[in-house]
Amino acid sequence: MTTDPRQWLPAAGVDWTDEADVVVSRSIDRSGWPPSGVPAAVVFPRDAADVRRTLRLANDARTPVVPRGAGTSLTGASTAGTGTVVLDLGRMNRIVALSPEDATVVVEPGVITADVDRAAAGHGLRYAPDPASHEISTIGGNIATNAGGLRCAKYGVTRDSVLGLDVVLADGRQISTGATTLKSVSGYDLTGLFVGSEGTLGVVVRATLRLRPAPLATTTIAASFADIATAAAASVAVTGARVQPVIAELLDEATLTAIDAAQGTSLRSRGAALLILQTEGAGEADLVAAVLREPAVAVEVSTDGTDLLAARRLALPSIERLGRPLIEDIAVPRSRLADAVLQIAAIAERHDVPICTLAHAGDGNLHPIIVTADDDLARRTAGDIFELALKLGGTLTGEHGIGTLKRPWLGRELGPAAHALQRQLKDLFDPYGILNPGKAI
Amino acid sequence: MTTDPRQWLPAAGVDWTDEADVVVSRSIDRSGWPPSGVPAAVVFPRDAADVRRTLRLANDARTPVVPRGAGTSLTGASTAGTGTVVLDLGRMNRIVALSPEDATVVVEPGVITADVDRAAAGHGLRYAPDPASHEISTIGGNIATNAGGLRCAKYGVTRDSVLGLDVVLADGRQISTGATTLKSVSGYDLTGLFVGSEGTLGVVVRATLRLRPAPLATTTIAASFADIATAAAASVAVTGARVQPVIAELLDEATLTAIDAAQGTSLRSRGAALLILQTEGAGEADLVAAVLREPAVAVEVSTDGTDLLAARRLALPSIERLGRPLIEDIAVPRSRLADAVLQIAAIAERHDVPICTLAHAGDGNLHPIIVTADDDLARRTAGDIFELALKLGGTLTGEHGIGTLKRPWLGRELGPAAHALQRQLKDLFDPYGILNPGKAI
Ligand SMILES: Cc1cc2nc3c(=O)[nH]c(=O)nc-3n(C[C@H](O)[C@H](O)[C@H](O)COP(=O)(O)OP(=O)(O)OC[C@H]3O[C@@H](n4cnc5c(N)ncnc54)[C@H](O)[C@@H]3O)c2cc1C
Ligand SMILES: Cc1cc2nc3c(=O)[nH]c(=O)nc-3n(C[C@H](O)[C@H](O)[C@H](O)COP(=O)(O)OP(=O)(O)OC[C@H]3O[C@@H](n4cnc5c(N)ncnc54)[C@H](O)[C@@H]3O)c2cc1C
Numbered sequence: 069m070t071t072d073p074r075q076w077l078p079a080a081g082v083d084w085t086d087e088a089d090v091v092v093s094r095s096i097d098r099s100g101w102p103p104s105g106v107p108a109a110v111v112f113p114r115d116a117a118d119v120r121r122t123l124r125l126a127n128d129a130r131t132p133v134v135p136r137g138a139g140t141s142l143t144g145a146s147t148a149g150t151g152t153v154v155l156d157l158g159r160m161n162r163i164v165a166l167s168p169e170d171a172t173v174v175v176e177p178g179v180i181t182a183d184v185d186r187a188a189a190g191h192g193l194r195y196a197p198d199p200a201s202h203e204i205s206t207i208g209g210n211i212a213t214n215a216g217g218l219r220c221a222k223y224g225v226t227r228d229s230v231l232g233l234d235v236v237l238a239d240g241r242q243i244s245t246g247a248t249t250l251k252s253v254s255g256y257d258l259t260g261l262f263v264g265s266e267g268t269l270g271v272v273v274r275a276t277l278r279l280r281p282a283p284l285a286t287t288t289i290a291a292s293f294a295d296i297a298t299a300a301a302a303s304v305a306v307t308g309a310r311v312q313p314v315i316a317e318l319l320d321e322a323t324l325t326a327i328d329a330a331q332g333t334s335l336r337s338r339g340a341a342l343l344i345l346q347t348e349g350a351g352e353a354d355l356v357a358a359v360l361r362e363p364a365v366a367v368e369v370s371t372d373g374t375d376l377l378a379a380r381r382l383a384l385p386s387i388e389r390l391g392r393p394l395i396e397d398i399a400v401p402r403s404r405l406a407d408a409v410l411q412i413a414a415i416a417e418r419h420d421v422p423i424c425t426l427a428h429a430g431d432g433n434l435h436p437i438i439v440t441a442d443d444d445l446a447r448r449t450a451g452d453i454f455e456l457a458l459k460l461g462g463t464l465t466g467e468h469g470i471g472t473l474k475r476p477w478l479g480r481e482l483g484p485a486a487h488a489l490q491r492q493l494k495d496l497f498d499p500y501g502i503l504n505p506g507k508a509i
Numbered sequence: 510m511t512t513d514p515r516q517w518l519p520a521a522g523v524d525w526t527d528e529a530d531v532v533v534s535r536s537i538d539r540s541g542w543p544p545s546g547v548p549a550a551v552v553f554p555r556d557a558a559d560v561r562r563t564l565r566l567a568n569d570a571r572t573p574v575v576p577r578g579a580g581t582s583l584t585g586a587s588t589a590g591t592g593t594v595v596l597d598l599g600r601m602n603r604i605v606a607l608s609p610e611d612a613t614v615v616v617e618p619g620v621i622t623a624d625v626d627r628a629a630a631g632h633g634l635r636y637a638p639d640p641a642s643h644e645i646s647t648i649g650g651n652i653a654t655n656a657g658g659l660r661c662a663k664y665g666v667t668r669d670s671v672l673g674l675d676v677v678l679a680d681g682r683q684i685s686t687g688a689t690t691l692k693s694v695s696g697y698d699l700t701g702l703f704v705g706s707e708g709t710l711g712v713v714v715r716a717t718l719r720l721r722p723a724p725l726a727t728t729t730i731a732a733s734f735a736d737i738a739t740a741a742a743a744s745v746a747v748t749g750a751r752v753q754p755v756i757a758e759l760l761d762e763a764t765l766t767a768i769d770a771a772q773g774t775s776l777r778s779r780g781a782a783l784l785i786l787q788t789e790g791a792g793e794a795d796l797v798a799a800v801l802r803e804p805a806v807a808v809e810v811s812t813d814g815t816d817l818l819a820a821r822r823l824a825l826p827s828i829e830r831l832g833r834p835l836i837e838d839i840a841v842p843r844s845r846l847a848d849a850v851l852q853i854a855a856i857a858e859r860h861d862v863p864i865c866t867l868a869h870a871g872d873g874n875l876h877p878i879i880v881t882a883d884d885d886l887a888r889r890t891a892g893d894i895f896e897l898a899l900k901l902g903g904t905l906t907g908e909h910g911i912g913t914l915k916r917p918w919l920g921r922e923l924g925p926a927a928h929a930l931q932r933q934l935k936d937l938f939d940p941y942g943i944l945n946p947g948k949a950i
Binding site: 167168169170171172192214216220224225227228237241242243244245247248251252254255256257258260261263264265269280282283304307308309310311312350351352400401402403430431432433461462463464465466467468469470474481482483485487490492493494496508509 | 608609610611612613633634654655657661665666668669678682683684685686688689690691692693694695696697698699701702704705706710721722723724725745748749750751752753789790791792793796840841842843844869871872873874902903904905906907908909910911915919922923924926927928930931933934935937938949950
């Protein structure tokens with residue numbers, strides 16, 4: 069039926085290859101999800117015109133196209149199977165313009181997230197969204213998944229830092245959305261619609277991002293608690309003290325045990341839960357420490373750069389020593405955070421599989437990490453965690469997205485009418501369904 | 510062709526009226542834009558079911574429906590002409606649930622904005638968006654226009670505080686969007702699409718809003734400058750000092766003169782431009798004052814509640830004494846702010862009409878207020894201001910929306926492909942075009 073893309077690719081006038089090692093490397097992402105086969109080819113656009121020509125021909129030929137940043141997706145969003153063309157945006161990686169006065173930066177999609185932040189730092193500014201993958205993921209991928217990060221608690225998700233986009237639609241037409249100004253309400257919010265759409269509505273070829281003042285000073289506070297419920301309650305109490313922490317990370321008992329085993333630390337002996345907070349405003353850390361001192365068993369405050377966040381950063385590498393991790397990502401109303409952690413521990417017991425839970429406590433976003441090489445077991449366990457999220461009034465994904473992994477569950481969360489509307493949106497933007505089919509919705 | 514709505518309204522089982530004074534009062538908003546006539550009837554839904562039944566029958570009968578909050582729109586978005594049914598949501602004004610732990614509040618659309626903030630204040634929290642109309646506008650109207658306000662500089666626009674919505678679609682079906690959690694990326698962002706859609710895609714019947722910690726202390730700083738360019742540059746320099754002010758309001762010479770004339774103050778004699786800033790973090794005000802002291806001719810700092818924002822609040826009432834105000838609303842990249850103010854003054858001179866300009870300097874959002882009773886002159890002058898906005902790389906509307914007033918200009922800003930896509934979105938959500946026809950796009 070469909071033509072082999074290699075027949076029309078030469079006419080696109082773009083760099084492309086079908087070398088085995090390249091197509092294989094672009095067939096997978098970090099989810100462990102197996103693609104249906106290998107892509108027919110990988111295209112390396114150098115500019116927006118390359119993307120437009122590729123999509124126009126792909127649309128005519130009905131060839132499925134998988135946009136790809138760095139392939140760090142944890143949900144199978146960037147896997148590419150048989151017959152697909154991968155659009156690898158890694159070479160479109162220029163920082164086009166940075167205006168300190170406007171506090172904006174214009175970038176190509178393939179720029180590495182942390183590079184944007186570093187460019188901003190030179191002007192006393194910062195790019196706030198900081199997924200843990202910020203040294204390896206791209207801005208385009210962050211936009212397409214609406215990536216979160218540690219600093220979300222204060223600065224919000226990627227959406228909150230995207231002002232405008234240049235997007236190539238499925239048929240090769242290019243549009244601009246949003247504005248280069250910090251505020252605009254001209255027409256419907258197409259920018260927001262493309263953010264988080266996992267490459268299924270269009271390909272981002274340029275973005276105008278908002279920068280924020282870099283803080284003058286940062287203080288980190290680490291507090292150990294006897295149990296998770298006390299830690300979660302303490303985290304909420306901080307808001308009650310009228311402080312908005314920049315970071316609020318919660319580590320559960322299984323995680324602390326894993327870190328101790330891998331790193332030779334003794335975190336678990338101090339308490340069954342560890343809460344790490346970061347504040348920026350002068351005097352805020354004192355307020356926070358005052359709130360934590362009573363419920364905590366130990367509180368440490370660092371202004372001198374002592375790396376109290378190390379435990380958080382070492383968590384994943386430590387857990388990986390136990391076996392293959394499936395990193396899950398649900399969110400619940402903040403008041404249900406402790407409940408969620410405890411019930412996840414019960415799920416771990418029921419399935420007899422280790423689950424270590426990290427949480428962005430500030431926004432009720434949990435990452436239960438299921439450790440097993442048994443795919444079936446991992447999926448059954450994840451299924452129970454999704455059930456739990458919905459039961460607690462939460463959501464299937466706080467920041468990683470739906471991808472391939474969670475598609476079977478999405479209808480349950482959205483309800484039939486909203487789900488149908490989403491499909492109609494997809495059909496409107498991409499009538500032949502060539503953009504990242506089988507993902508997101 | 511179309512049936513008189515009074516024929517089907519009884520079957521909807523809702524409170525409605527066609528009394529002359531009521532329909533006339535619901536035909537206009539605060540834009541001064543004249544509706545084509547008077548609506549056929551006004552419906553007062555008590556709950557979402559009332560809205561569903563009304564829309565189902567209206568859709569069947571192809572009756573145009575104008576959702577209405579408090580009618581404070583400045584763009585003609587809530588005007589209602591001949592043959593329309595106005596859906597007045599003012600009676601759906603309950604605060605359904607406020608959870609301090611989750612930092613969320615669930616409200617009906619007719620709640621007055623300031624009432625949400627007051628309810629939050631009882632728990633050390635606040636609802637951040639504060640349009641100048643917050644004592645008279647509704648949350649539903651704020652959502653439908655993506656209202657801004659003074660505190661946007663730090664906390665963003667209404668969109669940034671909306672987590673999820675219940676929306677009744679044109680055909681009477683109801684959907685939920687977003688989540689009750691602080692983060693979610695399940696499916697496309699329908700929440701963002703409804704925010705700012707001016708009642709043309711669906712009717713908001715419930716909203717889950719995000720609350721934030723109320724600040725412990727607020728400091729206000731007022732600085733006078735010899736000229737607008739110096740004031741605008743100083744405002745940008747504050748960001749350079751790594752402080753994010755909550756409020757940054759700039760008043761031009763014409764505005765200061767108008768305030769002095771009406772209130773007997775002597776603001777203009779101190780300088781031709783006044784910048785008023787508010788900060789929240791401890792020590793931030795000192796940093797800001799230090800930045801301003803050199804370029805300013807006078808700096809006043811108040812921590813004791815001296816109302817340095819009074820000048821800003823008195824601006825509109827003072828300008829109204831000069832004649833009928835048309836309040837415009839463009840935004841430009843922040844670096845073009847002074848340029849914009851100066852060129853607006855030139856436009857005022859060219860058309861020989863007074864224009865007083867207020868600006869939310871933090872986000873480059875200007876409100877040039879054209880003072881004249883001559884509608885034609887006002888529109889020609891506004892037209893030049895829109896041209897200017899686009900020329901400076903800006904947008905037609907920072908926060909008031911497109912409404913009826915700016916529709917002729919929208920295509921220029923969006924470009925043909927994006928504009929066409931927006932129309933297709935409208936057709937998808939509202940195939941018979943019954944929802945607020947002639948507005949927004
Ligand atoms: C160690 C590790 C830590 C992580 N931590 C976090 C975290 O803290 N927070 C978080 O949110 N995620 C996290 N992730 C997940 C992942 O890094 C993010 O989803 C990231 O945004 C993906 O970026 P990418 O460039 O790798 O995109 P890819 O994986 O290549 O693609 C992701 C999706 O975006 C689409 N896409 C990519 N580029 C474009 C484009 N230009 N136009 C349109 N669509 C495009 C793809 O089609 C795909 O659907 C983590 C992953 C790892 C491996
Ligand atoms: C003195 C004054 C100061 C102002 N200051 C500001 C300011 O600082 N910032 C700012 O952004 N605006 C400001 N405005 C403009 C106006 O107040 C805002 O646009 C406000 O959001 C409108 O709210 P409303 O309830 O009056 O809505 P309305 O005027 O009744 O309606 C506005 C739009 O929303 C739609 N709508 C209303 N309710 C719903 C619903 N439940 N579902 C779907 N659609 C709905 C209507 O159809 C219409 O398109 C000001 C206005 C005045 C008069």
